[in-house]
Amino acid sequence: MKKILKGVSRFRIKCPYCDCEFEYDSSDIFFSNILIGALVSCPRCHNALYHAASSKSNITTEQL
Numbered sequence: 319m320k321k322i323l324k325g326v327s328r329f330r331i332k333c334p335y336c337d338c339e340f341e342y343d344s345s346d347i348f349f350s351n352i353l354i355g356a357l358v359s360c361p362r363c364h365n366a367l368y369h370a371a372s373s374k375s376n377i378t379t380e381q382l
Contacts, residue, residue, distance in 0.1 A: 329358075331372035336363040342372075 332339040340361055347356050347369050356369035 327374065329369070329372040329374055331358065331367055331369075333360040333363060333365065333367060335365045336360065338362040 327344050328341050329343070330339065330341050338360055342358050346358050348358070349355070350357055350366065353366060353368075357366040358369055358372070359366055
């Protein structure tokens with residue numbers, strides 16, 4: 319079975335704390351007034367990472 323991903327922006331980032339590299343989409347981004355900016359949480363160590371440090375991903379880890 320194939321899944322259509324058109325219209326879904328995917329981003330890739332590497333956590334500097336635990337060296338985990340992961341993908342996320344725009345629904346995983348949250349905003350903080352304390353850290354001032356758009357953030358995403360690392361799935362391994364749960365540290366907040368700045369979304370601006372990510373890159374747009376053309377490769378997906380999901381099965382097609």
